[in-house]
Amino acid sequence: xxxxxxxxxxxxxxxxxxPRHFGVLTPCSHDADxxxxxxxxxxxxxxQVANDGQIVDASFEGEGCAISVASASMMTEAMIGHTxxxxxALFDRFQKMVTSPVDEAxxxxxxxxxxxxxxxxxxxxxxxxxxxxxxxxxxxxxxxGGVAHTE
Amino acid sequence: xxxxxxxxxxxxILQQQVYGKxxxxxxxxxxxxxxxxxxxxxxxxxxxxxxxxxxxVHALSERATAHYEQARDALVAFIHAGNRRxxxxxxxxxxxxxxxxxxxxxxxxxxxxxxxxxxxxxxSNIVPWQWLCERTGAVLKVIPMDDSGALLMDAFDTxxxxxxxxxxxxxxxxxxxxxxxxxxxxxxAHAVGAKVLLDxxxxxxxxxxxxxxxxxxxYVTSAHKMYGPTGVGMLYAKEALLDxxxxxxxxxxxxxxxxxxxxxxxxxxYKFEAGTPNIAGGIGFGAAVRxxxxxxxxxxxxxxxxxxxxxxxxxxxxxxxxxxGTAEHKASVLSFTVNGVHPHDLGTILDRDGVAIRxxxxxxxxxxxxxxxxxxxxxxxxxxxxQQEVDVLFAAIEQAHxxxx
Ligand SMILES: Cc1ncc(COP(=O)(O)O)c(C=O)c1O
Numbered sequence: 001x002x003x004x005x006x007x008x009x010x011x012x013x014x015x016x017x018x019p020r021h022f023g024v025l026t027p028c029s030h031d032a033d034x035x036x037x038x039x040x041x042x043x044x045x046x047x048q049v050a051n052d053g054q055i056v057d058a059s060f061e062g063e064g065c066a067i068s069v070a071s072a073s074m075m076t077e078a079m080i081g082h083t084x085x086x087x088x089a090l091f092d093r094f095q096k097m098v099t100s101p102v103d104e105a106x107x108x109x110x111x112x113x114x115x116x117x118x119x120x121x122x123x124x125x126x127x128x129x130x131x132x133x134x135x136x137x138x139x140x141x142x143x144x145g146g147v148a149h150t151e
Numbered sequence: 152x153x154x155x156x157x158x159x160x161x162x163x164i165l166q167q168q169v170y171g172k173x174x175x176x177x178x179x180x181x182x183x184x185x186x187x188x189x190x191x192x193x194x195x196x197x198x199x200x201x202x203x204x205x206x207x208v209h210a211l212s213e214r215a216t217a218h219y220e221q222a223r224d225a226l227v228a229f230i231h232a233g234n235r236r237x238x239x240x241x242x243x244x245x246x247x248x249x250x251x252x253x254x255x256x257x258x259x260x261x262x263x264x265x266x267x268x269x270x271x272x273x274x275s276n277i278v279p280w281q282w283l284c285e286r287t288g289a290v291l292k293v294i295p296m297d298d299s300g301a302l303l304m305d306a307f308d309t310x311x312x313x314x315x316x317x318x319x320x321x322x323x324x325x326x327x328x329x330x331x332x333x334x335x336x337x338x339x340a341h342a343v344g345a346k347v348l349l350d351x352x353x354x355x356x357x358x359x360x361x362x363x364x365x366x367x368x369x370y371v372t373s374a375h376k377m378y379g380p381t382g383v384g385m386l387y388a389k390e391a392l393l394d395x396x397x398x399x400x401x402x403x404x405x406x407x408x409x410x411x412x413x414x415x416x417x418x419x420x421y422k423f424e425a426g427t428p429n430i431a432g433g434i435g436f437g438a439a440v441r442x443x444x445x446x447x448x449x450x451x452x453x454x455x456x457x458x459x460x461x462x463x464x465x466x467x468x469x470x471x472x473x474x475x476g477t478a479e480h481k482a483s484v485l486s487f488t489v490n491g492v493h494p495h496d497l498g499t500i501l502d503r504d505g506v507a508i509r510x511x512x513x514x515x516x517x518x519x520x521x522x523x524x525x526x527x528x529x530x531x532x533x534x535x536x537x538q539q540e541v542d543v544l545f546a547a548i549e550q551a552h553x554x555x556x
Binding site for chain 1 (some may be wrong): 360491494495496499503516554
């Protein structure tokens, strides 16, 4: 039987109650809106990307469930100081983690702190919550100003 | 009414466990579970009578047609329609509203006219009217509500005018539970010459309805919210209105004669029933109506009211729950938020305790905007729910609340 605590680990609860990098970012070179029509989650992400492609700073604001807020909070922590290319690689690893079959072992090392979000695999209806912010950053980087959806 | 234990035994799905816990199904406003008599009616049709309706000369087709049409008669009796020509089978409440907006709307609404809906409508009673207004240049106006989720009838009086062509109001709100003062709305609308459409998707399982006593012009519902199958529903309309309305879709069954030059339409109700219908669904709908009648709508309502009061008292007693929808006249729906717990998380946590509720905007985004919440959690009751299930609900809510402390 799946344990709720595998989804709502204390780290996730903490991030959802006190999200890091929450608010508007100025200056900001990229931003985008993300929307999950199923549950009404709305978030906006901001990035400050330097000329050499380094993500100098990032933030988000919006409203959502614990999973989506914690995921966004942890994502900003994970990406600041890395390049856009590195973010894209991390995006792929994150997406693979949350959509992999439940019986497949997770590569916790490759995911670092983000590994705690691997628990959403056991809750199919919640995977979208975890991945919304990631899609939103991707759309900020690729299609400036577009709205990211979880669909 | 028969004992609750026996009623629960009528619903095979309720006997199961989810995640090792007894299923506590409190998402009845989304769709109710089906009693064995409805399941049997659908199965029997496919097992014994499957044939197309209204066209075969053989035994199966005659049996299928008879059962399908008996379902229509059951609806006539259930809502006290004038006759069977006034009951149109459709896919559900959504299709019924679209039918009226397209067919009646195209011939009765012009630029400058007004359509009046309420602030608590389901999207299905908003979007078709928005489209009609876009097509015709009519104006959509909204009856506001107060903080309890009751319509502001003074504002309704002010909004209502000679320009109003139709008032479309939900009989019972799915997001708030509010039961609207429909008799008063109809009388006032008729006084200025406006027609009234009532969205009875929720109400019919909880409120006894007499369409002739109400003098309502259009009444719509879905079978699946009153113990029937999905994909089938009903449009009731006064015969004179249906007679004057152009057909909605063209095809088989809705015509009498077709040449390549022109077609002559069939009589009511078939004029509005193009194509092979959801025969099994219609037959199941009939069985659901008979099941509800056998229990008695008033008895069902009394039982659910007890549960609602019991649940409301528990919600009010714990300091961290905000009730959304506290109108004086309401039924079967407890919409709420829990401090510090997003409804979506609450839904997931409750699910692991076997408790099925809805978390979201309930297809009523304007209601969420009005109350300033992105979503609510909603527990909604049916005839088979018990006080013990309400206790399980609140124990699970307490757990979820503690988790985020
Ligand atoms: C008040 C109300 N109106 C209309 C509908 C639409 O019903 P259906 O989706 O069965 O067409 C619903 C169902 O959610 C409802 O609750």
